Amino acid sequence: MEFNAALFHEFAEALNSENGYRLAKTLSPDIPNERLRAIFRSQNAHSIKNALKRGLQGNAALTLDHQTVQGWVEIYAAYWNATGVILTARESDNDSSKSSNLVWTKVYEAWTELLNALLRGYQTFGFEAFTIPCLYVVCKHLRAFAIQADEERNRNAPFDNGATAFQDDFDPETNKHQKLEDCARVLSRVFMVCQTDRAPLEESRKWGSYYIANLLLKTYFKLNSASLSKNILNSLRAGGRDMPDFSLFPKSQQVTFKYHEGVLAFLEENYIQAEECLTEAWNLCHKNAMKNKELILTYLIPCHLIKSHTLPTEKLLEPFPRLQKLFLPLCRCIKRGELHKFDLALQEGEDEFVKRRIYLTLERGRDIALRNLLRKVFIARGFEEAKEGEKPVRRTRVPVAEFAAAISLGSQENIDNDEVECLLANMIYKNHMKGYISRQHGIVVLSKSGAFPGTGV
Amino acid sequence: MASSQTATKKEDKPADPKAEQQQPTAEQKQAALEEDDEFEDFPVDDWEADDTEAASGAGATQHLWEESWDDDDTTDDFSAQLKEELKKVEAAKKR
Known part of the structure; x- marks a missing residue:
């Protein structure tokens, strides 16, 4: 949407209908180049803030106080600035001769400015909670831009393996996710802004907590940090009582x-x-x-x-x-x-x-495989000779040698008796098998009622 | 997760200079590039109970998991071998 009456109209409509998702669309970078260009060319750096101010204040459909207008002016000015940088980045990606300028780092920085302006809206200018989808859109793309910036930097500074091999103190890993790590810090600030809102639930930014938490978790997973992920879970758990019910979230x-x-x-x-x-x-x-x-x-x-x-x-x-x-x-x-x-x-x-x-x-599934193997031996041994009128009873005294033969059958390797007994003892200890080993007689005496618990025999 | 990603990225990216042109799909592209082990964004925010996995597999949930042993499947080579082996052990003992 070009930065003229069309934008101001859309802004007023979204705001008046309290439609946060519609409003958030006006801050999306996820649009074709022509449209980005149209936005960027519709204003210039010199006059943009005045134009925005006039547009937002002069709109008859809107009755915004001075502060709120100021907040949105800063936001749209930052967005406008970012559109220019994104255009440059996309164009230079198509032109390999210019690709060494770390253009996506600049996009990341411009986009961070936008997020900061948006955060000020909540922290200083009292933006209403229904507008939080704007945070979703801006945060989601901040993360995407951070990843792109890191990729670009890693690509342009290929590590010379021969040279770095001698530098012990140089760890390429620490630098690899530089922007994504920065992004994680920014996102955790956003998370706090949502999580610590004390407004009544129906108009609370707490409704944004899980969206932002999810972005953070994805980011921490990529950074391989389980401990930071735990902090987010703990924070949500601690705030549990004051949070909306989990089932009410999308x-x-x-x-x-x-x-x-x-x-x-x-x-x-x-x-x-x-x-x-x-x-x-x-x-x-x-x-x-x-x-x-x-x-x-x-x-x-x-x-x-x-x-x-x-x-x-x-x-x-x-x-x-x-x-x-x-x-x-x-x-x-x-x-x-x-x-x-x-x-x-x-x-x-x-x-x-x-x-x-x-x-x-x-x-650990090996235990289950072993359990099933031992169980097979047990079943293959069949039943005791049945006494008149009684239910047949399985033969519960199994020679250790039979178990040993079964265990070494696949590998054709002989394993010694102690090792077999150790495996059997473990099975008994883990309650995969019920019974005891009689070392004296070299047999395992299995339970008559449920030798292999939970498996029907 | 992290260490395995670099290799593919280095190969994929320069090979496709036009990739950035499809900026609108940056998110999806991202997922494809990094060993696709990241949980994807859902195309929609919310859906009806009818569209959940639980509802679509209605009543069939119990067919999704089975016991870890199979008493009917005694025809495979391994079972036959095992029986042979056990017979040998028993025979050796009686001698």
């Missing part, structure tokens, strides 16, 4: 938040909470959001394996070829109790599992 915000909360719990090996959060995210997720559903399942599947010892069905994995590739080989080995093949499958997928940070959790 589902996009609920799902995104629950996903991040769940993954954080997962990384702390708090699988109960992780499963709870991820299940909630899964249930509320839009049915067509395949990518996000895939991400939720990436963590929910290992959770289920550890917590309830259940595996995904083929039906569940059907729409997700990548998850099939990731999990199906492991699942098959677990089901059949193929211990050795399980180890191979884990090795095979190691890089991918480590990258997704599920390796350690999946590794």
Whole structure:
């Protein structure tokens, strides 16, 4: 929208109808080049503030006090300035000869000015809470610009591996996310501005807390900082009583938040909470959001394996070829109790599992594979000779040697007896198997009622 | 997460100088570039209960997870091998 009567009209309409999302559109950079150019050319740096002031004050449809007008003038002036910088950046991206000027860093800086002007609106000029979608749009793009600026800088200053190898004190990692780290600091200020608003709930900026929290969580995840993410969760939890009920927030915000909360719990090996959060995210997720559903399942599947010892069905994995590739080989080995093949499958997928940070959790699935293998031995041994009129009883005294044979079957490696007993003792300790080892007789005496708890035998 | 991203970015970006022209889709492009492991923005803010995963899989939720063992699947090679092996062990003992 050009910075003339059209903008002032749209602004008045959005404000009078208290439509924050409509208002936020006037601050979006997400528009084609021609329109950016039209905005930029409709004013000049010298006269823009006066023009804005006249336009906003002179609009008969609006009755804004002097301060509020001042606030919006600063905001639109900052936005106008940013449009020029963005145009330059986009044009230079298309012209490789100019690409070394760190244009996206300038965009990031110009956009930060816009966000600061907007924040002043809330902190000094008393902007109403319905306008917070403006914060959403500006914050969301601040993060995108920060990432672009970092990429551009890293691209233009390729690290000379030969030279830097001798400089111990030079860590390219620290500089890699410079702007994104700055962005995280700015966003956490915005978060506080929302979170600490004391106005009555219906007109409180607290309604913006989860949107901004989600942006922050995404940012911290990218920066690999679980501890900073925890701070956000704690802050929301501490403010819990004064917050609107979580279920009243838009589902996009609920799902995104629950996903991040769940993954954080997962990384702390708090699988109960992780499963709870991820299940909630899964249930509320839009049915067509395949990518996000895939991400939720990436963590929910290992959770289920550890917590309830259940595996995904083929039906569940059907729409997700990548998850099939990731999990199906492991699942098959677990089901059949193929211990050795399980180890191979884990090795095979190691890089991918480590990258997704599920390796350690999946590794614990080996217990379930072992449980299933021992269970198979138990079942294969059949029943005691049945006495007249009694229910057949399984043979519960299993020689350690049989378990040992089963365990070394896949790898064809002989493992010594102590090691086998150790594995068995662990199974008993973890309550995957009920019974005791009689070392004297070299047998395991299993419980007659539920030798393998929860598995029907 | 972080360390794995650099490699792909360095390859992808210069190869596509026109990428920035599609600025309106910057967000999506971003997701595609970075090993796509970031939770995506939903195209809409909110949706009806009917459009949730829970509703679309209505009643089928219990079919999504299964027990980790399978007693029916005893025909695979491994099960057969195992039975052979156990017989051997038992035979060796009786001798």
